[in-house]
Amino acid sequence: MHTDTERCVRAVRSKDARFDGWFFTAVLTTRIYCRPSCPVVPPKVENMTFYPSAAACQQAGFRACKRCRPDTTPGSPEWNARADSVARAMRLIRDGVVDREGVPGLAARLGYSTRQIERQLLAELGAGPLALARAQRAQTARVLIETTGLPMAEVAFAAGFSSIRTFNDTVREVFALAPGDLRTRAARSTTAPPQTPGVIALRLPYRAPLDPSNLFGHLVATAVPGVEEWRDGAYRRTLRLPHGHGVVALTPRPDHIACRLSLTDPRDLTIAISRCRWMLDLDADPVAVDDQLRTDPLLAPLVDKAPGRRVPRTVDAAEFAVRAVLGQQVSTAAARTHAGRLVLAHGETVEDPEGGLTHLFPSSEALAALDPESLALPRSRRTTLTTLVGALADGSLRLGVDSDWDQARAELTALPGFGPWTVETIAMRALGDPDAFLPGDLGVRHAAAGLGLPVTPAALTARAAAWRPWRAYAVQHLWATGDHPVNRLPA
Structure with a gap:
């Protein structure tokens, strides 16, 4: 977008916050770079130049504006x-x-x-x-x-x-x-967050609007005991990080997500923030997503009712893959019970002075060493789980933010017990594919029937072609039509 000067100038003059993170405005006379929504009087057009990243601005010799703090903008969607x-x-x-x-x-x-x-x-x-x-x-x-x-x-x-x-x-x-x-x-500064010894408090910005109901509702309703909890209006969970571990508390606010991080090693701050933003899908462009979905007259009322829905993701792709297998063909409560047993038996213990978190989710290496007979699962499900954790532990299957979505789908499909529902769920919530789609999901089919959409997977997939590349967000709107705890903020 930074090459479209006319469009960038219009965004700067209108102080449109939707473009924060898409490009940066550098002022040639002051050698300062800003976000498009900077509250100062816009410079003359001939004094503006545009860059696609803060790093490019800094490399060109510009320094960050002290007023709008462009280094704190949401990342490019x-x-x-x-x-x-x-x-x-x-x-x-x-x-x-x-x-x-x-x-x-x-x-x-x-x-x-x-x-x-x-x-x-x-x-x-x-x-x-x-x-x-x-x-x-x-x-x-x-x-x-x-x-700090x-x-x-x-x-x-x-x-x-x-x-x-x-x-x-x-x-x-x-x-x-x-x-x-x-x-x-x-x-x-009077706006600085309160400080607690050992805790880093900060704000995670996002592009408005944001609907927190299904985002936090889903995370809390499927929370693994000891690893995740909802306490005092915040979603809290433990984090396995490269240099140690941490505990994060995330609270939805009207214009940001309040984040409190307790880390055993401060070198993990960057990755902890990145994973929290990824989990909450905070770098999405909700206006672009909602505008596309509104083109379907049957989806438009859902979007108008709750604009800014995000896709609840995960902080650890391997962890989520294991949990997806545990959740195959069982209720949310049963999936939590299975995961909780794994955590108690194989997870590492942690201290949480501010809450009730007790463990890290077990690593793939720890799960690869477990006795399959100790799992209270059907034999076929045991095979699916042990094959998955074995592939994750030996590196033959790598899931993460760097995954090639199509390749990861092919590798997952090749594993025993991995059907389209499991593969697409992992693609949506662990790999972050915004176009992942679950036409065979029971909740999606019930919602489709209620809206007058096709209900067979083939027909619904054909209808959903108009929703691309945001079908994962359409799934969130469809799921939200049901009366289930995943669709509402906990009390």
């Missing part, structure tokens, strides 16, 4: 709607892969050379993987500076910087303030 190499690379960078494995690790995960990945990212985003990761480190550093009392040296290494000097230089260059000045400025 484009990376969630695509499955090509650039989109997968962006999801991996957001997940901290460059900081942990470097550019060669990023390229290896995608099956390309480092030169190919750098060339593709430069062509589309105006910045290479190192610059993109640097911009993310700068934002992580700002969060730690403003919301950690010494600056600890902030630098927790944010992923290799030296304190690089940390200081980057913060000054990007934010035009020294790290200490950033902390002082935040302490004077």
Whole structure:
């Protein structure tokens, strides 16, 4: 979009927040870059230039606006709607892969050379993987500076910087303030979130509108005891992270999601935020989704009733695949019971002073070592589960934000006991495919019958061609027609 100057100028002049994250406005006279909805008086057209990413702005020598804080905008929805190499690379960078494995690790995960990945990212985003990761480190550093009392040296290494000097230089260059000045400025702010020792409190922005009912309702209604809970108006769960573990509490607010993170290692902050945003689908473009679904006259009333529905996802694709198998042909309560037993028997214990969480969900390696006879499941389901966890543990099946959606579907279908419902459920909620579709799902078929839509899978799939590429969101609207706890916020 950044190449369409006329359209960008119109968005800046109207201060349209829907375009935040789609592009960034750099002002040639002040050398400052802003989000499109920046509240200041728009500059002259001849003084504006547009970039596709904050990293590209920083690489061109612009610093972040102190008023609109463009580094805190929602991410571009484009990376969630695509499955090509650039989109997968962006999801991996957001997940901290460059900081942990470097550019060669990023390229290896995608099956390309480092030169190919750098060339593709430069062509589309105006910045290479190192610059993109640097911009993310700068934002992580700002969060730690403003919301914790950690010494600056600890902030630098927790944010992923290799030296304190690089940390200081980057913060000054990007934010035009020294790290200490950033902390002082935040302490004077009346809008700063309350601080609790050991807890990082921050806001997760999103594009309005957002309907939290099915989003949090689904997560809470299917919550695994000990791993997830609803407490004091917040969805809480444990997180397995590269350097340790954590506990997150997510509370829906009118204009943001309040996030409280307790981490055993602050180096996991970036990936924890990324996974929470992914789970809540916060980088979606609800206006584009709803406008497309409204073109079907039978879906339009559902969209108008609850605009901004999101797809509830997961923080761990492998975990969700296991839970999808446990949920085959059983009730939500039975699936929770099966998962709870696995957690008690094979999950790692954690401490949660603020709530009742007790375990991390078991790793694939731990589940691969279990005795199949200990599972209170039908024999065929045991085979399905043990085959799945064996493939996840030995690396022959890899599920994550970098998965190629079509390839992952093919690999899952090849496993015993994986039918279309299980495969599409995993594609929708674990892999994040916005076009995943479940025409054979009982709830979808009941909703379709009630609306006058076709009910056979083939006929419904044909009708749903007009909903593409947002069929996963249409499924959320169809499910929401039923009276089930997954469709409403808990009391």
